[in-house]
Amino acid sequence: MNSTSVPPQPAFATVSLTPNSAGWNTTSPTLVNIGALDRSCGFGVQKITYSASDAQPTTSTDVPGAAAAVAITTNGVTTVTYTATDAAGNTSPVQTITVRLDTAGPVITIVRSAAGTYLYRQPVTAPYSCTDATSGVASCVGTVPNSSPINTSTLGSPTFTVNATDNATNPSTKTVTYNVAYRICLLYDPNRPVRMLGQVIISLRICDTNGNNLSSSNITLTAAASPALSPGPSPAGATTPRSSPPTASPSAPRTCPTATTTSNSPSAEPTPPPTWHPSP
Template sequence: ATVLVPDTALGTATATDNCFTPTVTRSGVPTGNLFPIGTTTLTYNAADLVGNTATATQRVTVVDDTPPTITAPPNVTASTVPGTCAAAPAIGSATASDNSGIVAVTSNAPASFPKGTTTVTWTATDPSGNTASAAQLVAVNDLELPMIIAPANVTVTATSASGAVVSSAALGSAAATDNCPAVSVSSSGIPAGNLFPIGTTIITWTATDASGNTARATQTVTLSYAVCLLYDPTKPAKLGSTIPIKLTLCGADGTNLSAAATVVHAVRLTKANDTVSGTPEDSGSANPDNDFRFDPTLGVSGGYIYNLSTKNLSSGTWSLHFTVNGQGDYTIQFQVK
């Protein structure tokens, strides 16, 4: 950059001599009187008629107080690098110009940007120390889901017809991790008072990170009856005969929990140490639909009986599989000879 300084602004040197009026000349003025930024020294020379000379100097200082111009690159949005809570996206470069033709551009951008929004300040500086700045926003979003592992499934024997209380300690807790700090774990599906009904209850564990990303895992809590046999499973029955399979549904302490409204349904037969299996057959019509019949005279307060036919079986140890109210896989054994 240059500045026009006319001769009228520069002025005229004055010179005197003891004999004659001297001649004054000037050197150092740029072409067209266009002075560059900084200091330019002009030399004035006075000479008399006999060749005696004298010189004087004038300094012309052009001060640059015009700041540069700068434009920040566009804002940037990126996602965290998997397994980390930061990103290192390409953010581009600012563009700058100055009247001097020379400008340096710097920024305070970090090597890696944390989750959230970071303001990057770009600064342009010219040789005279004038500065200008512009801002760029770099937003890093966390889209990575947490990881969660549910506690182990739990199997408990009922303590009453309502089920059983399973403590929080017995249920355990889910373990969760995330690429960013602050992940919380919640659960749903736990009954009031931790009183779980007989059957299978699904607990859903949810991990939620600070960005609202979620992951889920499930745990099953299975409550079943204890089976109290009212026959001797080691006493073999004659092949072709009928075995009166008698039992009660008990609590963990042996309390009889049998009830007429509870449906005990025979499902299948399997033979020990063999691949043979079959469908239970009742003798007569005492067990329609393969359901055990409730008998209030069995046990202390009633139980169940299934008149099992052995005519299509073979000798050996067999297992009778049954469900209770359509749930579970209960197994009892009997012998055939």
């Protein structure tokens, strides 16, 4: 056989970073290194020709010499096709190599618990989801199972976390902080306050979400900043500003169950700010 009709030895290709145990690369770029050797007494490799399809399509490209590197940067599955041609114009058989690239972890969506405030013992479920458009989701685990109740029996600022991993082993984590507070149960109609001897009587309890009385000497009530009480009757059609109800602080020193406060009428002597004390 005339040596001018003998093609080069089959070209070969390797991936610069060995895929992980799941068969995926997680670093971009991932290089496909293509090489070829001519047979003995041959004319030498003149060029490498390659193209790519699927996730990262590439038109046919010639690279002079016996080696070429193809950078894969697009997530997904890319197939690289390559040949080698010698100086006599002989071309090696067509070969392919597949690269699976996924550089991003799953996307986690927490529908609830959203950052916000929930009442003590309020039933709140935690629906969440994990998606991965490239290699798919391998695991998606939250503090509680999907759509199960979260903890609202601990006052303060608990957290809810979801951890996920895709089939390429990329991890993702998402955490939401929410607040849990007592419910303030008013024992009066704030639109029609009771007045006694020129004083406005405010009475309330500390409750859970169902209105169960949790008032205790171990719980402190803290009055929030508000406009001063407007003592005495208002003119017809006028609005009487009233102080907003106090709030229960789970982190404050604790005293006082059910509480009342009063505001003097205009004819009374000026008094210090209202104080909270147990109502009878």
